[in-house]
Amino acid sequence: MNRASQLPPLLPLLNLFLILSSLPNPSTAGTESFIYGGCSQLTYAPGSPFESNLNSLLTSLVNSATYSAFNKFTIYGSSQQDIVYGLYQCRGDLSMPDCADCVTQAVSQIGVFCSSTTGGALQLQGCLIKYDNTSFLGVEDKTVVLKKCGPPLGYDSDLMSRRDAVLDSLDNGGGLFRVGGSGEVQGMAQCVGDLNANQCQDCVTAAVGKLKSDCGAAAYGDMFLAKCYVRYSTGGDYSQAGSGSSSSHDQQGQTSKTLAIIIGMLAVVALIIIFVSFISRSLEKKGGGK
Numbered sequence: 001m002n003r004a005s006q007l008p009p010l011l012p013l014l015n016l017f018l019i020l021s022s023l024p025n026p027s028t029a030g031t032e033s034f035i036y037g038g039c040s041q042l043t044y045a046p047g048s049p050f051e052s053n054l055n056s057l058l059t060s061l062v063n064s065a066t067y068s069a070f071n072k073f074t075i076y077g078s079s080q081q082d083i084v085y086g087l088y089q090c091r092g093d094l095s096m097p098d099c100a101d102c103v104t105q106a107v108s109q110i111g112v113f114c115s116s117t118t119g120g121a122l123q124l125q126g127c128l129i130k131y132d133n134t135s136f137l138g139v140e141d142k143t144v145v146l147k148k149c150g151p152p153l154g155y156d157s158d159l160m161s162r163r164d165a166v167l168d169s170l171d172n173g174g175g176l177f178r179v180g181g182s183g184e185v186q187g188m189a190q191c192v193g194d195l196n197a198n199q200c201q202d203c204v205t206a207a208v209g210k211l212k213s214d215c216g217a218a219a220y221g222d223m224f225l226a227k228c229y230v231r232y233s234t235g236g237d238y239s240q241a242g243s244g245s246s247s248s249h250d251q252q253g254q255t256s257k258t259l260a261i262i263i264g265m266l267a268v269v270a271l272i273i274i275f276v277s278f279i280s281r282s283l284e285k286k287g288g289g290k
C-alpha cells in the first residue's frame, strides 16, 4: 500500500526529463536563444479571419527570411478588423540560412509565448519578429523593452574609456547594423529595417545615451528599445549577455551540461526506485501466493 502510493509522484519526474531533454541545446543554438518576448493583452477568437491572416503573415516572415535580412508585411482581410501588420529583422552579421533558421524558430515560439493575442514580439539573439493589429511599420519607437546591466567592473578607467569609445563609434557609425570594438570591448547596434536613416540614428543615439547613464561601469550592457538595440561587453567570464563572445557560449554550454547531468541522475534514481519497488511488489505477491 505504502509503496504503491509512492509510485505515482515519480512518473511526472520522468516526463519532465523527457521534455527537458528534447529541448534544443542552447550551446548549439546561440543565435536562436531567447532574449525577450511581449504580448498584447487583447486576444482574438480561435478560428477567426484574424487568426488565418496572422498565420499567413507568419508564413510570409519565414519564407522571406531565406533571402532577406528584413521584411515587413501587411495582410489585409475582408474587414478592417482583420488586418495584421508584421516584420522581422535579422542581426546584420547573420548568413541567410542562419537568418531563416532564427525566424523559423521565433515564429514557432511566438504562437506558444503569445497565445491568441492580437499583438506580439519575440527577440532571439539573432532576430526579432513582431506583429500587431495596429500599424507600427515605419514608426520610430524608443520605448525601453529590455535593459540589462552586468556587474560593476570596479574602477578601471582604461576599460571604461574604451567602452565609451566603442559606444561612441557605434553612435557615429552609419547603417542599420553597426559593430565596434577595442581590445576586449565589443559592441553592436541594430535598427529594425523599417526605420529610415534619421530615425535609426536617433534611436541608436538614445540607446547609447541610456547605456552610459543607466549601466555606468557595468561589465556588459544590453539596451533593447522597441526599434533598435545597442549591446556591449568587456570580455571575461561575466559577459553572460555579451554579444556572441565565445566565453558566453561556453558558459551557457556548461550550465546546460550541468543541468543535463542533474536531470539524468534524477531520472536514474527514479528508475531505480521504480525498479526496486516493482521487484519487491512481485516478491510480495510471490510470498502471498504460497
Ligand SMILES: *[C@@H]1O[C@H](CO)[C@@H](O)[C@H](O)[C@H]1NC(C)=O
Binding pocket: 042, 043, 044, 080, 081, 082, 118, 133, 134
Ligand atoms: C485590435 O484587436 C482588438 C481585439 O480584437 C480590438 O479591440 C481592436 O479594435 C483592434 N484594433 C484595430 C486597429 O483593429
